[in-house]
Amino acid sequence: MKILLCQINPIVGDIEGNTKKIIEIIKSHKDAKILVFPELSICGYPPKDLLFQKDFIDAIEKAIEKIAKAVEDSFVIVGSPTKSHHVSKLFNSAIILHQGKIEKVIHKTLLPSYDVFDENRYFMPGPTREVVTIEGINFGISICEDIWNINNDENAMYDINVLDELYQKGAKVFINLSASPYHYTKLETQRLKVLKDAAKAYGFPVIYVNQVGGNDELIFDGNSMVISSDGRLVGKAKEFEEDIVEIELEKIDKIPEIEIHEDISWIKKALVLGIRDYFDKTGITKKAVVGLSGGIDSSVVCCLAVEALGKENVLGVAMPSRYSSEHSLKDARKLAENLGIEFRVYSIEEPFKAYLRMFNGSEVALQDLAEENIQARIRGNILMFISNRENRLVLTTGNKSELAVGYCTLYGDMAGGLAVISDLPKMLVYELARYINREREIIPHNVLVKPPSAELRPNQKDQDTLPPYEVLDPILVAYIEEQKSIDEIVSMGYPKDLVIKIIKIVERAEYKRKQAAPGLKVTSKAFGFGRRMPIVQRWV
Incomplete structure (x- = not known):
């Protein structure tokens, strides 16, 4: 039979x-x-x-x-x-x-x-x-x-x-x-x-x-x-x-x-399929735009988009500020060349100065959180302008570790139509990047070795605000995906005060996640409709 x-x-x-x-x-x-x-x-x-x-x-x-x-x-x-x-x-x-x-x-x-x-x-x-x-x-x-x-x-x-x-x-x-x-x-x-x-x-x-x-x-x-x-x-x-x-x-x-x-190649196949079907099945557009910072996250998202949609349908946009390093722009440009995609540069300096004049009374920066966030929002506005004018869907580039602790800007880097790697912890993003480079260098080597940075103030590093990702990610996986208690996570070898601090940060960032673009699920517990947490609560 x-x-x-x-x-x-x-x-x-x-x-x-x-x-x-x-x-x-x-x-x-x-x-x-x-x-x-x-x-x-x-x-x-x-x-x-x-x-x-x-x-x-x-x-x-x-x-x-x-x-x-x-x-x-x-x-x-x-x-x-x-x-x-x-x-x-x-x-x-x-x-x-x-x-x-x-x-x-x-x-x-x-x-x-x-x-x-x-x-x-x-x-x-x-x-x-x-x-x-x-x-x-x-x-x-x-x-x-x-x-x-x-x-x-x-x-x-x-x-x-x-x-x-x-x-x-x-x-x-x-x-x-x-x-x-x-x-x-x-x-x-x-x-x-x-x-x-x-x-x-x-x-x-x-x-x-x-x-x-x-x-x-x-x-x-x-x-x-x-x-x-x-x-x-x-x-x-x-x-x-x-x-x-x-x-x-x-x-x-x-x-x-x-x-x-099963290995990391399956995550790549899953995300490529997720992007392709999101575009094909919604019928909104066949074209994407990705903000290229020269960092690991945007590099990986851009590579996945090219495989899913074709290089002719992906636009990379760099938006340097006064705080952007020279190597970041160079790395973004090199990635675009390696992928064969269209690449543009729009400086955000002039609109940033306009905000400084409006709120500071001069072009001198105070270097506070509001100024950091407005840079991300200027970039978000640029990408959305391109999206509207050229009928391109914005792919956001934030990872799960950032989304978990709210290390992201509402209406800034969170603005877009699909959050491609929002369910990938930072260390898994690096693993995926190395897999993408397994046969030849597509993502520039410098991107994989330089310390992660949002580059929103002088000499900024992610580790200035967050624990090292090697420490943060296992705690996040234990709490979000494995749903372990505080004591169980502490028994893994982490200080109790650090564990409690991270858990509180995670839950206080829920209001941001409720406003995030839909993200592709590739872990056992993703943010979104599979994890329904209240915004207004005092449990943690």
Whole structure:
């Protein structure tokens, strides 16, 4: 029995386009017995509050009918919302289509409501678990979260074990439709383990089909997989690309094991995909503008933008001030030359002088915080002027470490349409830069070795205000991503007063983050809708 893992990149809300893509695959693979598409693949994931719009649901129902008409002897399993008895909630469903009609509908049981997930807002849990028989074989079909609660009573998140119920009802093969977003190391440390444990626990093959593509902040990596009945990875789709994998069900247990080695290159692929899809799917523009300071962050963002959009669509802009070092401008220009992009220089000295005359009564600087921030805001205004006049999207260049502690300027360096590296701690930015330079020097060597500086006052260094990033980043990762307590972080070897100080700074900067551009998520816990902290609070 030939089974197809159809790893597609749907666009949220593009029901017509997604339907066309699904039908094209069905018609070009009529020899396959079963074709499996990802979770909610007809409407794209996550559709969020589009699910509350009646016309949206009506259009999906028509799309299901259209897809069904294209299905002949194959069995097509496609993800879609379906109506429930509840007045305002739907089911998250796997629809089995065969010979022009709906053969069966399976509903998702476990609805995640942690991190970036909010499925209880939209969906009802499936009331029953049922197997689907295709040519005498019982398939246990589940949807994403349903497979994440296997035989782990001590730490189980849910009371229902979906796979166990499917096993009790006679399932012999597990199929899982998924829309599982990416974060660094998730595949090796979590997802692959879950799938292997499921296969070994029940002694059945597991066929897992994941969505790929960028949708707003979330990036889906694909990596659809086939696991043998003894828990070996024997089939895998490409990472961060659309792909179709054919597998013969009877041969699964005879295929040699595949090894996966996730490294920093996956973060690069994820961010490139996130940028490309953000531009392509929003349709706002095909062109970007990046403020090039000559520093590590803007250099990395510019490199990623060029790979995602093409060098002809990226503009680099240097905006030196009286405090800018000569080497910063030189490094920015060299980066632009290495990438082959258009490069412009606009000095901010004259507008800065105008502010000094207005507020200081002369062009003499007091060198306070207000003057530092106004330089960043002048630069933000320049980039937004270019954005409006030339229809370019501004890519902001702040990293996660800066965003965490508020080392950024509202309406200045935070102004833009997409925050590319806002989920990368500073030390990870350096690692990514070294990877970008692995074959030849694209980012000038000086950028990687000079002390980080905002260059908003004479001889300024980041370390004047912040702990060294080698100290700051592990504390931030422990607090934000690993959600450790103060005592747990102190036990890692950090002074308690420093830990408390950093945590307080992080939470007091929440008002800034609420006004930040959407950022691409590549860690287990990003700022944004996956971390919902109050601005007004006195806990920390």
